[in-house]
Structure formats: structure tokens, C-alpha cells
Amino acid sequence: MMNKSAPIGVFDSGVGGLTVVREIMRQIPNEKIVYFGDTARVPYGSKSKETVTRYSRQIVRFLQTQEVKAIVVACNTASAYALDEIEKETDIPMIGVVKPGARVAAETTSNGKIGVIATEGTVNSHIYSRYIKEIKADANVVGKACPLFVPLVEEGLLQDPVTDEIAKRYLTELIDIGIDTLILGCTHYPLLRSTVGKIMGEGVTLVNPAYETARELKELLDREELLNEEEPKLGDNKYRFYVSDGAEKFKRFANSIIKYGILSAKIINIEEY
Amino acid sequence: MMNKSAPIGVFDSGVGGLTVVREIMRQIPNEKIVYFGDTARVPYGSKSKETVTRYSRQIVRFLQTQEVKAIVVACNTASAYALDEIEKETDIPMIGVVKPGARVAAETTSNGKIGVIATEGTVNSHIYSRYIKEIKADANVVGKACPLFVPLVEEGLLQDPVTDEIAKRYLTELIDIGIDTLILGCTHYPLLRSTVGKIMGEGVTLVNPAYETARELKELLDREELLNEEEPKLGDNKYRFYVSDGAEKFKRFANSIIKYGILSAKIINIEEY
Numbered sequence: 275m276m277n278k279s280a281p282i283g284v285f286d287s288g289v290g291g292l293t294v295v296r297e298i299m300r301q302i303p304n305e306k307i308v309y310f311g312d313t314a315r316v317p318y319g320s321k322s323k324e325t326v327t328r329y330s331r332q333i334v335r336f337l338q339t340q341e342v343k344a345i346v347v348a349c350n351t352a353s354a355y356a357l358d359e360i361e362k363e364t365d366i367p368m369i370g371v372v373k374p375g376a377r378v379a380a381e382t383t384s385n386g387k388i389g390v391i392a393t394e395g396t397v398n399s400h401i402y403s404r405y406i407k408e409i410k411a412d413a414n415v416v417g418k419a420c421p422l423f424v425p426l427v428e429e430g431l432l433q434d435p436v437t438d439e440i441a442k443r444y445l446t447e448l449i450d451i452g453i454d455t456l457i458l459g460c461t462h463y464p465l466l467r468s469t470v471g472k473i474m475g476e477g478v479t480l481v482n483p484a485y486e487t488a489r490e491l492k493e494l495l496d497r498e499e500l501l502n503e504e505e506p507k508l509g510d511n512k513y514r515f516y517v518s519d520g521a522e523k524f525k526r527f528a529n530s531i532i533k534y535g536i537l538s539a540k541i542i543n544i545e546e547y
Numbered sequence: 548m549m550n551k552s553a554p555i556g557v558f559d560s561g562v563g564g565l566t567v568v569r570e571i572m573r574q575i576p577n578e579k580i581v582y583f584g585d586t587a588r589v590p591y592g593s594k595s596k597e598t599v600t601r602y603s604r605q606i607v608r609f610l611q612t613q614e615v616k617a618i619v620v621a622c623n624t625a626s627a628y629a630l631d632e633i634e635k636e637t638d639i640p641m642i643g644v645v646k647p648g649a650r651v652a653a654e655t656t657s658n659g660k661i662g663v664i665a666t667e668g669t670v671n672s673h674i675y676s677r678y679i680k681e682i683k684a685d686a687n688v689v690g691k692a693c694p695l696f697v698p699l700v701e702e703g704l705l706q707d708p709v710t711d712e713i714a715k716r717y718l719t720e721l722i723d724i725g726i727d728t729l730i731l732g733c734t735h736y737p738l739l740r741s742t743v744g745k746i747m748g749e750g751v752t753l754v755n756p757a758y759e760t761a762r763e764l765k766e767l768l769d770r771e772e773l774l775n776e777e778e779p780k781l782g783d784n785k786y787r788f789y790v791s792d793g794a795e796k797f798k799r800f801a802n803s804i805i806k807y808g809i810l811s812a813k814i815i816n817i818e819e820y
Contacts, residue, residue, distance in 0.1 A: 314598050315588050325587050325792045425698040439709055519598045545818050 276343040276366075278502050281306035281514070282491070283342030283366075285333045288316035289524060290424070290461030291348030292531045294371060297488035298346070299513075299534065302495070304502040307513050308340045312544060314518035317424055318351040319393020319460065326395065330356035334364060335547040336516070342366065343500050346491060350392055350459050350483070354399040367494055372396075374490045375457050375483025376405035380413060382479050383455040387414045389448040389478075391470070392459030394419040402459060416451055420444045420460075427462045428527075437469055445473050457481045465531070515539040549616040549639075551775050554579035554787070555764070556615030556639075558606045561589035562797060563697070563734030564621030565804045567644060570761035571619070572786075572807065575768070577775040580786050581613045585817060587791035590697055591624040592666020592733065599668065603629035607637060608820040609789070615639065616773050619764060623665055623732050623756070627672040640767055645669075647763045648730050648756025649678035653686060655752050656728040660687045662721040662751075664743070665732030667692040675732060689724055693717045693733075700735045701800075710742055718746050730754045738804070788812040 284295055288311050295309055310333055312318070318326050330352045337345055345368045347353045353370025361368040379388050379402075390402045397417035406413045422440050431437045448456065456478050458464050464482045471480055495501045506512045513534060517524045521539040528536045557568055561584050568582055583606055585591070591599050603625045610618055618641045620626045626643030634641040652661050652675075663675045670690035679686045695713050704710045721729065729751050731737050737755045744753055768774045779785045786807060790797045794812040801809045 314594060320796075321587060321792050421702055422695075422698055425695055429694055436709055436712055439712075519595050520593070523593075 276498070276500055277341070278343070278500055279306070279504070279506070280341050280343035281308045283308050283310070283337035283340060283345040284348050285310040285312070285337065285345070285352070286349040286461055287312050287318035287351065289313070289428075289527045289531070292528055293461050293464045294346060294348035294484040294487055296532045297484045298491060299532065301488040302492050302501070304505050306502070306506055306510070308337060308342055308516070309514070310336060310516045311524060312518050313520050313524055314544065317393070318349060319395050319424065320421065321351075321395060323355040323399070326352055327356040327359055330360050331363070332544050332547040334360050336542065336544060338364065338366070344368070344491065344495060346487065347371065348461055348487070350461060351395040354396045354401040367498055369487065369491055369494060371461065371483040371487045372401050373405055374486035375459065375481055376402050377409060378486045379455050379457050379481045380406045380409040382481060383410070383413065385452065385454045386410065386412055387451060387453040387455070388416070389451070389453040389456040390415060390417045390459045391420050391423075391444065391456065391463060392417060393424070394421060396459055402457060416448060416453065418444055418448055423460065423466060424462050427465050432465055433469060437466065438473070441466070441469050441473050445470065449474065453478060455479050455481060457483065459483070516542050518542065518544040549771070549773055550614070551616070551773055552579070552777070552779070553614050553616035554581045556581050556583070556610035556613060556618040557621050558583040558585070558610065558618070558625070559622040559734055560585050560591035560624065562586070562701075562800045562804070565801055566734050566737045567619060567621035567757040567760055569805045570757045571764060572805065574761040575765050575774070577778050579775070579779055579783070581610065581615055582786070582788045583609060584788070584790045584797060586793050586797055587817065590666070591622060592668050592697065593694065594668060596628040596668075596672075599625055600629040600632055603633050604636070605817050605820040607633055609815065609817060611637065611639070617641070617764065617768060619760065620644065621734055621760070623734060624668040627669045627674040640771055642760065642764055642767060644734065644756040644760045645674050646678050647759035648732065648754055649675050650682060651759045652728050652730050652754045653679045653682040655754060656683070656686065658725065658727045659683065659685055660724060660726040660728075661689070662724070662726040662729040663688060663690045663732045664693050664717065664729065664736060665690060666697070667694060669732055675730060689721060689726065691717055691721055696733065696739060697735050700738050705738055706742060710739065711746070714739070714742050714746050718743065722747065726751060728752050728754060730756065732756070789815050791815065791817045
């Protein structure tokens, strides 16, 4: 029997998952959150399925020590590669960011042409296509890996001519195909929303899976009778942040994404889990 | 007593160290090489000293199982952060890329103004400055972190307007200071030599530590009477490559750097060492 007042565990390869945390904070503000960012082994997007699955399994073990009542895989690559396997290994309800994003994209498109920008790993897994076709069998889903987007975001070049130029190169083929819906299939990418939106133009709807994930998480907790009914008390350590490296740098970046004011992030040795 | 015909161990966070391997192949062609690229945990440049040291220690343990007669730390960040500590923990002679690069820069400069472009970790360690000042106490050493260079190289944008633009931004302050010598302080950067050279102009000498490292390795092996006197036989597995992830991708990239023709790279789980 899970405890309603237990925290939700959220993990990502680094800082990108904080765009999901931000949505959870907005939509279900009573919930406590334990976040883990694997900053020592970031990025996941260029790694193999085996490696990403091994890393994800270690993180789930860590989150179990934090007695979480649910786990959000707030990383597209881990959702694509590892979720199916790791959710079988525990009783804790688990959701990823891919399914919610796929669902809303399938519901949004008019012409059936959907683009997915993501890491190499997520694109190669074809997972968005698989989930979208479960809902809309005749959809035409085109993936495009954008390996420079994460480093550009981490370098702070959110609005910059260089980012514009790189984005144009990545997005041209999606424009040529005539997609009407574009999934921001990596948790860093919502931070490039205005750049991507400008290039794609008004006719293309951008889907941010973070928003949908928070909404589905709320439904899941409600269904399992796990929603926290009371606001956590002050001093109750509502939000806790763990990383595998570089706590100070994480804190700076995190505070630029979520307005909550992260006072500290703790380093743990994730390889021990 | 070490065996002369034993291989040399070379390691890096990923593929960059192959620029060092290339020089070793050229300068001491009789030597066998075992290369390890930590492609599962790349990059090291943005990670902490503790993490890079832990990773380096695991790799040294792996290379010991390969019975290497010497170890080359072909990664500037690992040389900067971990070498002092890990070389005390074994009897195997070990050299990094920083000291050789620092020495030649100190000998090259006329006006005493030396620039170092490198990862965040290497720059923050101030290690080039420390070694240069041991030789030339009045040198003025200015470090500049270039975090986008590694992703740009790995994306194959070696000669590209975007790389030019980013390089100009990074290098402007070094040009303004009037340096006459620039150390390419990350093993990926020799691949951007022509871009960097064009921006810095003819008055600035570019120092590639890989070349000097191979030269010093040869001297070290000679001094320790460890030079291999005979060419390895065909079928003797002269060059062996190991990675922690993505063997196929590594092979493709490796073959673009060294002309030897890498037929295979083996994956090992480095966390077990």
C-alpha cells in the first residue's frame, strides 16, 4: 500500500527533465518531488539501449530508497529505450514522456503528417511512430535527430543566430514534407520553443510532452488514489534534487528553468545502486 | 619487469584520444596499442574532478588486465584532474597530454602570452598555466573554455560557417590579448585546426599536444628500455580498440581520424572495473 504523502520520483539524464518538473509543480502543486539528474553520465541521447536501460535501472533503485509513490521517466531517450523493461521490475506506477506526447500529437494533426525532433536514440527507436500509429494508423511520422540542440541549450544560446542556423538545417526537411504537428521529443527542446516555432511558422502546432505528462500523471495518481490531499508543511522538504555530478552547476541551470528557488542539490554515486 | 612487446594502453573519454593514437602510430610504429574510449560516459570536460578521477581509475584497472607496459592519458581533462593521483596507484609508467603540450608552448612563445583552449574542466584546473610557469615563470597564460567544440566535431562540422562563428566568439578575447601561441588543449581540437588557424592568423603558433605526447612517450619507453624492437607479426592484433558504448559509431568516427582501418571495437562494461 503506497503512501499518499510520499513523493513522486522524477528522473532525467541531466537538467532537461526539469521542464517536466515545472509542469508537475504547476498542475499538481500539493505533490512532493524527488528529482534525480544523471549529470555524471549525461547525455543519454547518443547512447545504446543497453546502456540507457542499465543506467535507468540504477536510478529506479535509488528512487526506491526515497520511497517514492510513482516514477516519471522525464527523459525521452530513457522512455524510449528503458521504460518497457524497467516498469516490469517494480510495483511502483511509472510513466514516461513519450506516450503522452504521442497521444496529443495524434489528436492534434489534421493532415496526418507529424514530425518528431529528438535525440539520436529516441529517433532510432521509432517509438513515437509506434505509439502514434496505435491511435492513428495512417499517420505519417517523420523523426529528425538534432544532436546539437542539447549542447546549444546547455551553453545558454536559447535565442541566437547560431541556434537559428542549426535549427533551420535540422527542420528544413520537416517543412518540405509539410508536417502540421511537431513533437518536441527531448526535454531540453521546450527551451528552444520560440526558435523552433519561428522557423516552423504558425501552421505547425508544437507539442510539448512535458505538459501532457503532468496531466496524465495527475490522472494516474487520481485513479490509484494516490493524490496528496494536503499541502506539505513548511520545512517538509517538498522538493529534493539529487545529481550524480556538478551540484552547483545544476543548481544554477535549474533555477533558470523553474522559478521555485532550488537551494541545494545533493550528489550521490549512482553507480553504487 | 615489464615486457617490451606488451602493448601501450591509451585512454580517452571518447574518440578524441585517437588524435594521440594517430601520432603514436606515426612516431613509434612498432608499438602495439590498446585503446579505451569511454563513450558511455563521454564527455569528461564538464564533469567534476572526483568523477573524472573515479572514471580514470576504473579505466586504468581495465588496462592492467590487458597487461600494458605504459599508459597514455590521452584526454586533457583526465590528465588535468586525475593523472597526479592515479599514477601513484600503480607501477606502470604513465604520461598525460598536458605536460608535453605545456613544455612546447613555453618553448615556442616569444612574447610570453599563451592561450589555452580546452574543456571547462581543464580550464578551471589551471593546470597548463601551472606547468608552463614551472618552465617560464613570467608567462601570461589565458584559458578559454569552448564547450561547443566537441559536439560540433562529433557532428562532423569541421569546416562550416557555424563552427567559424562559434570559434570567432570563443577566440576573440585571445586575439585581443595578443597571444602568440595557442594550445589546442582538448584532443578533439586538432580536428578544428584549420578553422582555428584561419581565425587566429599566421602570427599565432598552434600547439598540438598529441604530437609532443607521442615524442615524450618514445623517450620514456627508450629510457625505461621498453621500446619494442621488432615489428609485431601479422595477425598479432597490433591495435585493439575498446569502448564502453556504441562500438559501430566509434568505428565510423575512428576510421575518419586514423587511416589504419579499424575493423572492430569491442564493448566492455567499464563500471565493473
